[in-house]
Amino acid sequence: MLALSVAVCSFVAPAGTASRGSVAAATAAAPVAPHVRMMNLFGRTEESKKQREFLSLRDAPSGSTRVQFRKPNQATTGLTLGLKFRESFGKAVYIDQILPNTEASRLEKSGKIQKGDEIVMVSATFGGEMWSAKGIGKMRLEKSIAVRQGMTIDFVVERSGEKDKKAKQKASEAAKKEADKMSRLQAQLTREVKEDKQEFSQNPFKFW
Structure with missing residues (x-):
């Protein structure tokens, strides 16, 4: 896979110019300031993975908690994990019920989740990146859970008391x-x- 490096800076093409090729050429030709750190966001190294996870979690609310659920490697629903959701004003999604003898009940016993927690982020389809779940509603959250690949899925939850x-x-x-x-x-x-x-x-x- 072709590695793509992204600098934490922006390039704005003049109005009326700019095919993709010209923008790419101008970006490639532009000198990089010494203080700009290059990030290979699409690489397969551990450093690239850490950078992607850091960027995906930067909007997580302070005081929130990331919780990992074990799951079968197939299409999954909240109920499969032991979670029943409810949607509130502004399409915020909360844990409405935790079903007994499930992965969710195991995490509840360890104090990692509880009824009333708001789901603010959910795992992306692949890897360790996270998607924001704020204001997406229950249906879109369930779709995000269903398409998740792998043996785990993470949620970032915010406690109602917090x-x-x-x-x-x-x-x-x-x-x-x-x-x-x-x-x-x-x-x-x-x-x-x-x-x-x-x-x-x-x-x-x-x-x-």
Whole structure:
């Protein structure tokens, strides 16, 4: 397979030019800055695999967990893994039920998943890359599971409690900022009133 190297930079062709060949030639001819790291994203080396996995997981929410399920090497559904999903507002997908005596129940016992967790990423068809599952809905998630090749499938899950905790923390920080702002305004008003009183006592005719 022909290896393709991708630089973390962009090339914009002038308007009205640009066949694929000319863009490729211009890109190949362009000098690469010393600080730009070349990444062979389509290589078969361990480094290339790590780079692909890193890029695919960069949008995973902080505090989320990657969980690996064992699966038969054939078309699979959520129920085959022991998961029953529910779709919520905005096509977010959550674990609605965990069936007993399944791979999902084994992972539940080890504390890796629980009912109510949101599925935010799912394994790509091949390899260790991950696809975003945010807002894709239950049907598309099931299709992603069905086409997965290999003996494992990974999900990135976000605990509902973690989301509530983040929301409360964000609200608390906003309330603190507002309180600090009001405190500063109050202090400024008090200072201005005090200065006006002092100025009035020194020169009362100024205010007539």
